[in-house]
Amino acid sequence: GENVEQHPSTLSVQEGDSAVIKCTYSDSASNYFPWYKQELGKGPQLIIDIRSNVGEKKDQRIAVTLNKTAKHFSLHITETQPEDSAVYFCAASIPMYSGGGADGLTFGKGTHLIIQP
Amino acid sequence: SAVISQKPSRDICQRGTSLTIQCQVDSQVTMMFWYRQQPGQSLTLIATANQGSEATYESGFVIDKFPISRPNLTFSTLTVSNMSPEDSSIYLCSVSRGETQYFGPGTRLLVL
Numbered sequence: 001g002e003n004v005e006q007h008p009s010t011l012s013v014q015e016g017d018s019a020v021i022k023c024t025y026s027d028s029a030s031n032y033f034p035w036y037k038q039e040l041g042k043g044p045q046l047i048i049d050i051r052s053n054v055g056e057k058k059d060q061r062i063a064v065t066l067n068k069t070a071k072h073f074s075l076h077i078t079e080t081q082p083e084d085s086a087v088y089f090c091a092a093s094i095p096m097y098s099g100g101g102a103d104g105l106t107f108g109k110g111t112h113l114i115i116q117p
Numbered sequence: 118s119a120v121i122s123q124k125p126s127r128d129i130c131q132r133g134t135s136l137t138i139q140c141q142v143d144s145q146v147t148m149m150f151w152y153r154q155q156p157g158q159s160l161t162l163i164a165t166a167n168q169g170s171e172a173t174y175e176s177g178f179v180i181d182k183f184p185i186s187r188p189n190l191t192f193s194t195l196t197v198s199n200m201s202p203e204d205s206s207i208y209l210c211s212v213s214r215g216e217t218q219y220f221g222p223g224t225r226l227l228v229l
Contacts, residue, residue: 001176032216043121043209043220044160051216089159093216104150104162104175105218 002027004092006108014116019080021111023090024072030092033066033073034105038087047088048075077113085115119143119212121221129227130200137196138224140210145190150218151183154207163208166193200228 003026013019025033031052036044050057050064050073057064061080066073077084091105120143130136140149151163164172164185172185186194197204207223 034217036220043222046217046219049217104152104165105160106162107159109159 002030002092002094002106004090004106004108006090006111008111009109010112010114012114012116013080015080015082017080019075019077019084019113021075021088021090021113022072023074023092023108024070025092025106026071027092027094028068028071029094032093033064034091034093035064035075036089036091038089038110040086044089080113080115082115082117085113087112119146119214119219121210121212121219123208123210123221123224125224126222127225127227129229132201132228134200135196135198136200136226137194138208138210140193140195140221142191142212146212146214147190148213149187149193150211150213151185151193151195152209152211152220154209154223156205160209163195197226200226202228204228 006023034049035047037047038044048059048062048064050066061078063076087110089110090108093105122141124139149166152160153163154160162175163178163183164174166172166185166187168187168190182198184196205228207225209220209223211218211220
């Protein structure tokens with residue numbers, strides 16, 4: 001099955017600086033890569049995702065890049081703010097094409113992002 | 118997106134007992150999933166629940182321990198049976214819209 005590695009496990013950056021979280025995956029059939037933000041006591045919230053036919057996607061301060069050849073993808077957060085402090089999870093899936101549904105996600109172990117004021 | 122609610126939000130249970138967790142979605146979805154998140158850990162898929170068919174369990178999870186119901190396209194339940202302290206976790210339900218998955222707020226379970 002799929003295996004997703006995520007680094008670093010903890011990342012501390014100064015407010016206003018950029019943060020980068022990296023993930024690698026093992027199954028070349030994976031073609032959907034979402035990122036989730038989980039705040040304390042809450043469920044994971046989807047913040048951005050990318051599909052394998054795209055190399056980069058950006059949404060305001062958040063961007064994701066994908067390198068299918070190397071089987072890795074990264075989350076970039078620019079101009080970090082205190083509210084960005086949370087645990088971030090990357091994930092990968094091999095979508096089931098029957099009925100247009102999706103397979104379960106395989107998650108990385110998470111990165112605890114700390115924004116220092 | 119999808120609005121997902123779970124009940125209960127948290128519970129403290131005695132070992133040997135069972136707890137049923139409910140998941141309600143604001144609109145019809147084909148696929149629902151149940152995940153477990155052990156303290157300080159990542160999310161692990163327990164099973165996929167499709168309406169009208171038996172749930173599909175991942176390696177390491179069995180129906181006798183985690184029976185699942187999916188009576189309609191907006192609702193599912195997960196039961197944690199014969200609980201032990203090792204079952205203390207957050208249990209999350211999620212739904213898919215195409216490839217995108219949305220998660221509920223989770224049920225925080227502590228087994229004493």
